[in-house]
Amino acid sequence: MAAFRGPKVWLWRWRRNPLRRRSDALEAWVVLVAWAVTVLGGVFTGLAATQAVEHGLAQERAEWRSVAALLTEDAPDEGATESAGDLVWAKVRWTAADGSPRAGQARVFAGTVAGTSVTVWTDPDGRLVTRPATASQARLRASLVGVLVGVSAAGVPFVCGRLVRGRLERRRMEQWDQEWERIGPLWGRKTS
Numbered sequence: 001m002a003a004f005r006g007p008k009v010w011l012w013r014w015r016r017n018p019l020r021r022r023s024d025a026l027e028a029w030v031v032l033v034a035w036a037v038t039v040l041g042g043v044f045t046g047l048a049a050t051q052a053v054e055h056g057l058a059q060e061r062a063e064w065r066s067v068a069a070l071l072t073e074d075a076p077d078e079g080a081t082e083s084a085g086d087l088v089w090a091k092v093r094w095t096a097a098d099g100s101p102r103a104g105q106a107r108v109f110a111g112t113v114a115g116t117s118v119t120v121w122t123d124p125d126g127r128l129v130t131r132p133a134t135a136s137q138a139r140l141r142a143s144l145v146g147v148l149v150g151v152s153a154a155g156v157p158f159v160c161g162r163l164v165r166g167r168l169e170r171r172r173m174e175q176w177d178q179e180w181e182r183i184g185p186l187w188g189r190k191t192s
Helices: 022-063 135-187
Strands: 065-071 087-095 101-109 117-122
Touching (some): 022 135, 101 117
Antiparallel strands (some): 065 087
């Protein structure tokens, strides 16, 4: 049989009550501030991270260019499985936007012969980069990063609020122990 607890009273820590302690009001404010900072901080930080990632990926799409490159040696066929489409690293050369010759390694299909033209991606300085993310891939990546950053940022004030509440609770229990040591022995006396 459960004890009757009575109806739940909302915002009881802010109501005037002779039994309300200062620590109750302080705890109420700590909880309110912690939740507000948790929610707002998490949302705004997540949105800022999402926007920053989307902007960075959009800049990559705008600046990175595909360039025709030539394989300078046969692509290795070793280690390739039976399935078509295995990619391996091979040496390629290309001409940068400024006209200078460049060389490096790129992923090509296994068994591709030297002299074959392949497409590589370069940044404005002519360095090899990966293919930029499409707009839909960028949105997905930005959303995932935004959620991860938002949840991480929201965790800090949430944990801090829990720690402060725990400290307040320990302090309240210590005060109750002191009161009980003072009042408890009086209950054992007989009144006659």
